[in-house]
Amino acid sequence: MLRIDLTAEDMTRLRVPGRPDPLWDTVLSLHLLQNRQSALAFDPWRRQVRRRIAAAGLTSTVTALARLAPWASYFPDFLTPSPADVPDLDAGVDRVLSTPRRRMTRELARTYPAGGPAWVRRVARGEAAAMRWLGSALRRYHAVAVGPYLPWTGAAVAADQGARDAALRRGGVHAMLGSFDPLLRRDGASWVGSYPVTRTVPLRGRPLTVVPSFFCVLEPVVLADDDLDPVLVHPVDPAPGWLARGGPGDDGRGERLPVAQLIGPTRARALALLDRCRTTSELAAALDLTPATASRHATVLREAGLVVSRREGNRVLHSRTRLGSALLAGQLP
Structure with a gap:
């Protein structure tokens, strides 16, 4: 909590x-490429971005960036400088590169207690070539994964x-x-x-x-x-089917969302019931399921971005997102 x-x-x-932060968006989008969270909303983006990364010859660069900013319980704070100091991407990258060496070393040591790859150690030491690589990598990744979708x-x-x-x-x-x-x-x-x-x-x-x-x-x-x-x-909730309606690189047919793979009859009933907050036990009772089974269904819906869950004491409350409501109403393309 x-x-x-x-x-x-x-x-x-x-x-x-009230505005996005370019470095936070860069790091958090890197995390989305490392997981399958909110699949319904972001799998079309993942497919497009991976194609863009490959076409730009950035596969190894993005792999290295993802190791620098892993989807984990901890990733280095220096990669997301204070939003007050980041009016745009260039200013943000400059702030990252001007991180005091002691802080950079400390945070990367927490990310890699055993030292990590040689290139991570070079970044931690603030070596000039490593800093040039980091600045270029952040800008080039943003240009294919974040900038086109602004x-x-x-x-x-x-x-x-x-x-x-x-x-x-x-x-x-x-x-x-x-x-x-x-x-x-x-x-x-x-x-x-x-x-x-x-x-x-x-x-x-x-x-x-x-x-x-x-x-x-x-x-x-x-x-x-x-x-x-x-x-x-x-x-921030994405608009339902946001990339399926003419996103960058769209060929007019749109990316098809994997709705049929996600929604079976039980999950559809669960989604319909979550027009208001319900606990896992309430959901299980309404669906005539065990709490463990209801919890698994809620987890799948949550990871697809259709449901949000929060813990309140020893209870977990679930409710439908805007995307979940749109899917239930048949408003997705």
């Missing part, structure tokens, strides 16, 4: 830039920001924080949400920057180092 304690003063210091990702972020702004106008900061439910919810003076490990983010009077990311899925992400300025990156 993730917990962020927010005093009244902390809420006045919140930073909500019209779509930017529109999704703008829609998300519109919802936050509307909540802020309607009921102030408390309503804006409440608009993140069920991803993040208020628990007394804290903001809590699902997280792979138990994690409390101390603010210590520092402003919390809340960053939207199209490539962040299922759960928010925070920096590992509590001494860095606190950042919370949260998922």
Whole structure:
């Protein structure tokens, strides 16, 4: 579980830039290439990007970047500098390359306790050639995996920001924080949400920057180092079938989404029941299944981006996403 304690003063210091961060999008999209999360929304993107990577001769470069930013419980914080210092990709890459050598060495040692490959050690030492490679690799990967999709990702972020702004106008900061439910919810003076490990983010009077990311899925992400300025990156739901409707490289036929492989009759019934939050036990009872079987179905739906889940005490609550509702209504192409 993730917990962020927010005093009244902390809420006045919140930073909500309402724009994607190029380095966070770069790293989180790299993670999506290493997993199968939100398959319904992102498998068409994965297929296109892998083709683009191969065509650009970047396969080995992207493989190396993925080892530098692994999809794991920890990846180096220096790859995602403070959003306040990153107005664009070039500024972000410059910030990455200017990371103090001691910090870079420490974070890469945490990623690779046994030392890692020779090229990782060269990056950790801040060798000039390794830094040139890293800067070039980040820019070239962004150019094939993130940049071509900015019209779509930017529109999704703008829609998300519109919802936050509307909540802020309607009921102030408390309503804006409440608009993140069920991803993040208020628990007394804290903001809590699902997280792979138990994690409390101390603010210590520092402003919390809340960053939207199209490539962040299922759960928010925070920096590992509590001494860095606190950042919370949260998922932005993609528009249903976003890449199937004329995305970059589309040949007019669109990418076909693997709906038939995902939705069987039981999962379709589960999705229909999740128009409101239900616990795993409630879902199991409604479907006449064991809790373990219901949990497995919910996991498949969650990994496809159709359901979000959050832990509340000893219960897990599930609800349908916008993409799940669109699929159920037959609104996907």
